[in-house]
Amino acid sequence: MAKSVLVVEDEDSIAMALEFLISRQGYDLTRVSTGPAAIEALSEGAHDLVVLDVMLPGCSGYEVCETIRKTASCAHVKVMMMTARGGAIEERKAKALGADAFIAKPFSHVELTDTVNRLIRDD
Amino acid sequence: MWQRWRLRFRIFLFFALIACAGALAIGGGLWLGFTRLEPDNPLPAFVIAGLVAVFAMTGLVIWIWLLFDENVAKPLENLSTDLRARTHTDLESSIDAEKARYLGDIGPAASAVADTLIEQRSALVEAVARETQAIAQQNARLEQVLRDMPDGVILCTAAHRIALYNARSGEIFAGSELLGLDRPIFDLLAEAPLRHAYARLQGQSDPGRAVDLLCTTAQGARMLAGRMRLLPAEHGEEAPAYMLALSDITRSLESSAAMNRRLRDRLHDLRRPAANLGAVVAALDLAEGTGAGALRQAISAEVETLGQVVSDLMADHDRLGRDWWPMSDIAVSDLTAAMVADGEIRPGARPDPSLVLRCDSFAIVAFLRGAADLLRQHGGQDLHFAVQAEPPGALLILSASGASLPVSAVETWLETALPGVETGFTAQDVLDRHGSECWPETRGAQTRLCLPLREAGHTDPAASPATRAEFYDFSLLDSDAPGAHDARTLADLSYVVFDTETTGLLPNQGDEIVQIAAMRIVKQRLLTGEAFDTLVNPGRSIPKLATSVHGISEEMVADAPEVPNAVKRFHAYCGDAVLIAHNAPFDIAFLRRQEAPLGISFDNPVLDTVLLSAILYGRTAEHSLDALTQRLGIEIPAEDRHTALGDARATGQAFLRMVPMLDEAGVGTLGQTIQEFRKHRSLLKSVT
Numbered sequence: 001m002a003k004s005v006l007v008v009e010d011e012d013s014i015a016m017a018l019e020f021l022i023s024r025q026g027y028d029l030t031r032v033s034t035g036p037a038a039i040e041a042l043s044e045g046a047h048d049l050v051v052l053d054v055m056l057p058g059c060s061g062y063e064v065c066e067t068i069r070k071t072a073s074c075a076h077v078k079v080m081m082m083t084a085r086g087g088a089i090e091e092r093k094a095k096a097l098g099a100d101a102f103i104a105k106p107f108s109h110v111e112l113t114d115t116v117n118r119l120i121r122d123d
Numbered sequence: 124m125w126q127r128w129r130l131r132f133r134i135f136l137f138f139a140l141i142a143c144a145g146a147l148a149i150g151g152g153l154w155l156g157f158t159r160l161e162p163d164n165p166l167p168a169f170v171i172a173g174l175v176a177v178f179a180m181t182g183l184v185i186w187i188w189l190l191f192d193e194n195v196a197k198p199l200e201n202l203s204t205d206l207r208a209r210t211h212t213d214l215e216s217s218i219d220a221e222k223a224r225y226l227g228d229i230g231p232a233a234s235a236v237a238d239t240l241i242e243q244r245s246a247l248v249e250a251v252a253r254e255t256q257a258i259a260q261q262n263a264r265l266e267q268v269l270r271d272m273p274d275g276v277i278l279c280t281a282a283h284r285i286a287l288y289n290a291r292s293g294e295i296f297a298g299s300e301l302l303g304l305d306r307p308i309f310d311l312l313a314e315a316p317l318r319h320a321y322a323r324l325q326g327q328s329d330p331g332r333a334v335d336l337l338c339t340t341a342q343g344a345r346m347l348a349g350r351m352r353l354l355p356a357e358h359g360e361e362a363p364a365y366m367l368a369l370s371d372i373t374r375s376l377e378s379s380a381a382m383n384r385r386l387r388d389r390l391h392d393l394r395r396p397a398a399n400l401g402a403v404v405a406a407l408d409l410a411e412g413t414g415a416g417a418l419r420q421a422i423s424a425e426v427e428t429l430g431q432v433v434s435d436l437m438a439d440h441d442r443l444g445r446d447w448w449p450m451s452d453i454a455v456s457d458l459t460a461a462m463v464a465d466g467e468i469r470p471g472a473r474p475d476p477s478l479v480l481r482c483d484s485f486a487i488v489a490f491l492r493g494a495a496d497l498l499r500q501h502g503g504q505d506l507h508f509a510v511q512a513e514p515p516g517a518l519l520i521l522s523a524s525g526a527s528l529p530v531s532a533v534e535t536w537l538e539t540a541l542p543g544v545e546t547g548f549t550a551q552d553v554l555d556r557h558g559s560e561c562w563p564e565t566r567g568a569q570t571r572l573c574l575p576l577r578e579a580g581h582t583d584p585a586a587s588p589a590t591r592a593e594f595y596d597f598s599l600l601d602s603d604a605p606g607a608h609d610a611r612t613l614a615d616l617s618y619v620v621f622d623t624e625t626t627g628l629l630p631n632q633g634d635e636i637v638q639i640a641a642m643r644i645v646k647q648r649l650l651t652g653e654a655f656d657t658l659v660n661p662g663r664s665i666p667k668l669a670t671s672v673h674g675i676s677e678e679m680v681a682d683a684p685e686v687p688n689a690v691k692r693f694h695a696y697c698g699d700a701v702l703i704a705h706n707a708p709f710d711i712a713f714l715r716r717q718e719a720p721l722g723i724s725f726d727n728p729v730l731d732t733v734l735l736s737a738i739l740y741g742r743t744a745e746h747s748l749d750a751l752t753q754r755l756g757i758e759i760p761a762e763d764r765h766t767a768l769g770d771a772r773a774t775g776q777a778f779l780r781m782v783p784m785l786d787e788a789g790v791g792t793l794g795q796t797i798q799e800f801r802k803h804r805s806l807l808k809s810v811t
Contacts, residue, residue: 059531060530060531060534062530062534062562063529063530063531063534066529066530066531084437085437087438087558089558089559089560089575089577090560092560092575093560093561093562096562096564096573097530097562097564104434106429106430106433106434107430108427108430
């Protein structure tokens with residue numbers, strides 16, 4: 001059974017690119033655009049990886065990440081956070097709140113697919 | 124026995140003795156002539172009688188002169204010197220009356236006068252000390268305020284010489300030896316902008332007006348923003364003194380310039396791929412087959428370039444964009460003290476005392492206090508504050524037990540205004556100023572609120588400049604513009620008193636300097652806080668005999684500056700001051716060897732304390748530094764003797780005690796002193 005990836009991204013153009021690149025790796029993909037929708041999607045279906053933007057309407061990616069880590073049923077879910085503010089301090093914050101990986105926008109498709117594959121393999 | 128007789132009776136007896144001895148000499152000569160008398164030829168007998176009488180009388184006069192010189196003239200001279208020393212200095216030892224034991228009551232009387240003078244002076248000193256205590260306390264407060272002012276403050280005389288400076292000035296000029304009382308301000312700051320601002324102020328009708336100025340340090344290394352204000356002119360004074368407030372804007376200017384440069388470069392970098400993309404996309408609409416594939420590759424390459432430029436731009440902004448807001452250094456211990464001051468937060472792990480944070484400490488404390496309230500609102504108890512070094516920055520941690528603090532609560536709080544700071548200033552503004560983030564973490568039963576700071580460092584206690592003991596002398600404001608040295612009084616001149624330690628005594632045969640130390644004397648004050656003291660690598664071995672004298676070994680000077688560098692620095696330290704040394708030709712000879720290679724000249728006037736001692740105490744007295752300081756009641760701690768700094772300090776103290784004595788002796792100006800020196804120059808060869 002193919003692994004499942006939840007993409008949480010509010011900007012359509014980059015969401016399309018993410019869907020395309022991740023689907024090509026053979027993973028099932030679901031996309032939502034807000035933090036609350038992400039939390040709801042996680043409660044409804046089993047996902048192996050969440051690709052999570054930091055800047056989201058409703059609540060921030062950090063809040064979604066924290067919620068995932070506090071939810072027992074999501075203990076196995078890997079979280080990869082993305083942000084355009086990609087400094088060391090932001091990475092430190094993301095990892096402190098439970099993210100497994102952090103990439104800064106703009107990123108190359110190689111960096112994205114390598115990170116996604118690594119996290120899913122580690123699962 | 125005869126010392127108990129009255130002086131007048133003794134002098135009477137003495138002259139009676141001269142009369143008797145004279146009579147005896149004449150009588151003896153006559154008797155001898157009479158025994159040789161030949162009635163036919165009496166002349167030889169008279170000649171013999173005359174010669175014997177003359178020789179006897181001459182011998183008698185010489186003996187009387189020696190007695191008078193030893194027992195009257197020398198004791199009187201010693202007494203007058205002792206009295207003068209006690210009149211003009213605070214020497215507190217009694218006069219030794221035994222030196223004048225043949226002068227009747229003069230010795231005890233002089234001793235009594237000196238003792239009374241010392242007692243009265245002590246009483247006067249105590250009274251003055253009591254009366255001035257309150258003023259001294261006020262001064263101490265003023266000094267503290269000046270020291271702690273965030274700007275460098277320098278007060279200059281109308282002759283553009285420094286009369287006051289504060290600690291911040293020392294930091295701005297990086298501890299330069301050229302920052303000192305009565306030194307020209309133009310040694311530190313570029314002359315033209317200062318003169319221009321001074322001229323503008325002098326032309327103003329409003330005497331209280333200030334002008335802003337921008338200037339560089341004299342070597343152009345730093346850019347300073349300043350404000351100059353004239354002091355109220357004294358009656359009849361055409362050119363008033365002025366106050367300079369300076370702040371170092373080098374860093375913010377550099378940052379701003381770097382940011383502009385980077386922005387320009389990045390925009391240039393952006394224009395090319397953006398233009399290329401437009402052309403490639405236009406072509407793609409028309410392309411087919413393999414042509415379309417190549418165009419897509421081109422688009423991909425240009426997009427990658429664009430992404431990289433944007434990333435670089437963001438990194439530049441993170442690195443340089445924070446510097447627009449003024450940051451300052453705060454010790455972790457000070458920040459911790461501010462956090463725990465109200466007793467509601469306790470210190471966590473013991474702070475590293477050497478760790479220093481670069482931040483807007485006021486904003487950070489406001490942020491942390493707000494964060495502490497947030498933790499309490501979410502059930503936090505037993506709050507602790509700690510700082511942990513995380514090079515190149517540090518992590519500030521506020522921890523509490525029993526709290527449940529979700530990141531959403533933190534993010535909501537970040538957008539609310541902080542109490543007690545400027546209107547509308549939020550916690551997020553504090554984070555933006557510091558380019559930082561804040562988040563909660565859970566560690567067991569503890570909830571930690573983390574705030575990283577990007578910049579922190581460690582202070583080096585050895586490198587921190589010592590608080591200078593003297594940093595102002597308002598009497599400099601009353602000084603006339605410096606003119607020819609010769610006509611100025613010794614009390615009015617500025618001096619550099621110095622000493623060197625060397626590998627040996629023969630500069631012309633390869634001996635070299637191993638230490639130079641000096642202190643400045645301004646307005647009769649030895650400025651211990653403006654000392655110059657450096658070991659020197661002589662570039663040759665140091666004989667064991669020399670090391671046994673001054674204690675300086677080859678290992679000690681291995682990393683010290685070499686002779687030319689040390690002498691060049693010392694030359695700059697001397698400026699236009701009069702030089703003072705004990706047996707100056709010896710030290711000067713070592714310095715002058717470096718003049719030609721360095722293109723400098725030690726053409727300052729030189730005073731020698733050996734010669735000053737000879738003027739006051741006569742050529743026959745001992746003039747070694749030990750003997751001179753002992754005579755003047757100056758104690759040199761054993762550990763300081765034969766160190767360059769200790770000997771320079773002792774020489775300076777001796778000089779200061781001799782100045783009023785020289786003035787009394789009619790040697791009040793530099794010109795008069797140098798004229799007197801010519802009489803005693805031969806002494807220098809015999810003193811070490």
